[in-house]
Amino acid sequence: MSDIEVRTAEAAEFEAVQAVFGGAMMFDATPDDLGRQLFEPERTLVAVDGGEVIGTTRALTRELSVPGAVVDAAHVTGVGVRATHRRRGVMSSLIGRQLREVPEAIAVLWASESAIYGRFGYAGAAWGIGYEIELHRVGPTNERIRPGELGELTVDDALKELPPLLRRLQAQRPGVSGRSDLGWQKHLQDKPDERNGRLARQILVHRDEAGTIDGYALWRGKMNWTATGPANEVNLEELVAPDPTAYRALWQHLLTMDLSAKLSYGYAAVDEPLQQLVSTPTALDRRLNESLWLRITDVPRALQGRRYVVPINVVLDVTDDLIQSNTGHFHLTADGDTVTCERTDAPADLALSITELGAVYLGGRPLTEFAATGRVTEQTPGTLNQTTAAFGWPVAPASLEIF
Numbered sequence: 138m139s140d141i142e143v144r145t146a147e148a149a150e151f152e153a154v155q156a157v158f159g160g161a162m163m164f165d166a167t168p169d170d171l172g173r174q175l176f177e178p179e180r181t182l183v184a185v186d187g188g189e190v191i192g193t194t195r196a197l198t199r200e201l202s203v204p205g206a207v208v209d210a211a212h213v214t215g216v217g218v219r220a221t222h223r224r225r226g227v228m229s230s231l232i233g234r235q236l237r238e239v240p241e242a243i244a245v246l247w248a249s250e251s252a253i254y255g256r257f258g259y260a261g262a263a264w265g266i267g268y269e270i271e272l273h274r275v276g277p278t279n280e281r282i283r284p285g286e287l288g289e290l291t292v293d294d295a296l297k298e299l300p301p302l303l304r305r306l307q308a309q310r311p312g313v314s315g316r317s318d319l320g321w322q323k324h325l326q327d328k329p330d331e332r333n334g335r336l337a338r339q340i341l342v343h344r345d346e347a348g349t350i351d352g353y354a355l356w357r358g359k360m361n362w363t364a365t366g367p368a369n370e371v372n373l374e375e376l377v378a379p380d381p382t383a384y385r386a387l388w389q390h391l392l393t394m395d396l397s398a399k400l401s402y403g404y405a406a407v408d409e410p411l412q413q414l415v416s417t418p419t420a421l422d423r424r425l426n427e428s429l430w431l432r433i434t435d436v437p438r439a440l441q442g443r444r445y446v447v448p449i450n451v452v453l454d455v456t457d458d459l460i461q462s463n464t465g466h467f468h469l470t471a472d473g474d475t476v477t478c479e480r481t482d483a484p485a486d487l488a489l490s491i492t493e494l495g496a497v498y499l500g501g502r503p504l505t506e507f508a509a510t511g512r513v514t515e516q517t518p519g520t521l522n523q524t525t526a527a528f529g530w531p532v533a534p535a536s537l538e539i540f
C-alpha cells in the first residue's frame with residue numbers, strides 16, 4: 138500500500154474507473170454517454186499506483202426512503218481493485234476514507250459478496266425475495282381486468298409518467314431509492330446487447346377509472362418452445378403499484394401471460410402482498426436474498442432523519458471503530474414528527490455498535506435479533522423491547538434495483 142495514493146477522481150478518469158470496476162467484476166464496462174453523465178468524479182475515490190488507477194469506489198447522489206421519510210443517502214457502487222493489487226488493503230483505504238467523507242448521514246450498497254462490508258460497519262438492513270414462479274401451478278385469483286385498464290407506454294412517455302409513482306411508493310415503503318431524470322433515462326435504457334436473449338422491455342401500465350396511470354410493470358419475455366409445447370418465460374424487472382387495484386391487476390396480467398410457464402422476479406419484499414393473490418403460494422418458489430446494506434456515518438443526523446412507530450426515550454451507548462464522532466452516548470427521543478438525538482453524559486439504557494444500529498435502521502430487522510447473540514445489551518430493564526418496537530416499521534424495507 139505504501140506507494141499507492143488514494144485521491145478524488147478527475148472527470149477524465151471515467152473510462153479508467155469503469156475499466157477497473159468492470160475488470161474486477163468481470164463484465165464488459167464499455168462506457169456509454171448516460172453513464173458518463175451520471176459519473177460524479179468529486180464523489181469517486183481512486184487508488185493510483187505508478188500513475189495507473191488500480192482501485193475505485195463511487196458514491197452516487199440519491200435519496201432513499203427510510204421509515205416515515207425520504208433522506209439523502211450515499212449510494213455506494215463501483216468498488217473494485219485490480220486483481221494484481223488484491224489483499225493489500227486498497228479497498229480498506231478507499232472505503233474507510235469514503236465513509237469518513239460522505240456528507241450524507243447514511244451510506245447504502247448492494248454487496249457482491251456478504252463477507253466484504255461488515256468489517257466497515259455496514260450491515261444487511263433489508264432482505265429481498267426472489268421468485269421463480271411456476272405459472273401452471275400458482276393459481277392466480279380471478280381478477281376482472283376491464284378493457285382500457287392496461288396499456289403500454291413508450292420510453293418517452295414513461296419518463297414523464299412513472300417518476301411520480303416511484304415517489305408514491307417511497308412514501309409507503311422504506312429502502313426504495315429515488316431516481317433523477319438522468320437516472321430514469323439510464324434505468325429505461327434498453328441496449329440490445331444487455332437483454333440476455335430476452336425481448337425488448339415492455340412498459341406495462343394500469344389506469345384508474347379516470348384514466349390516470351396508477352401502477353406500472355417493466356418486464357421482458359423470452360420464447361421457449363419445448364418438446365411438449367410452449368414454455369415461455371416472463372422476466373419482471375420492476376413493479377410499482379402504490380394503489381391496490383393497480384397492484385392486483387398488474388400481477389394478474391403477468392401471471393396469466395399466454396404460452397408462458399415461468400415468471401422470475403428478483404426484488405419482491407419480505408411482506409410482498411402477492412402471496413395473497415395466488416392459491417398456491419409455494420409455487421412462487423421464494424428465495425430469501427440479501428438486499429440493501431446500510432452504514433450510519435452520522436448517528437444523531439441519521440436517527441433524527443427517520444420516524445419511530447411508537448414514542449421513544451432512550452440513551453444508546455454506541456461504538457464505532459472507524460468514525461470516532463459516532464462513539465458515545467446518544468439520547469434519542471421521538472414522538473410523532475418530533476425527533477431529537479443528542480450526545481449526552483447520561484447512563485446508557487442499551488449498548489450496541491454502529492453495525493447493529495445500521496441493521497435496524499430501515500425497520501426490517503429487530504434489535505432483539507442482535508440481543509440474542511449478545512451484540513445488543515440491555516442496561517435498563519424493559520428498554521430492549523420498547524426500543525425494538527420503536528425502531529420497527531409496519532412495512533418491510535425493499536430495494537428495487539441493484540445500483
Ligand SMILES: CC(=O)SCCNC(=O)CCNC(=O)[C@H](O)C(C)(C)COP(=O)(O)OP(=O)(O)OC[C@H]1O[C@@H](n2cnc3c(N)ncnc32)[C@H](O)[C@@H]1OP(=O)(O)O
Nearest residue numbers: 161214215216217218223224225226227228229246249252
Ligand atoms: C458496492 C459494490 O461495488 S460491490 C462490488 C465489490 N467488488 C467486487 O466484488 C469485485 C471483485 N473484488 C475486488 O475487486 C476486490 O477483491 C475487493 C474490492 C472485494 C477487495 O479489495 P482488496 O483491496 O483486496 O481488499 P483489502 O485488501 O482492503 O481487504 C480488506 C479485508 O477484506 C477481506 N476481503 C477482501 N475481499 C474479500 C472477499 N471478496 N471476501 C471475503 N473477504 C474479503 C480481506 O481478506 C481483508 O481481510 P483482513 O483485513 O482480515 O486481512
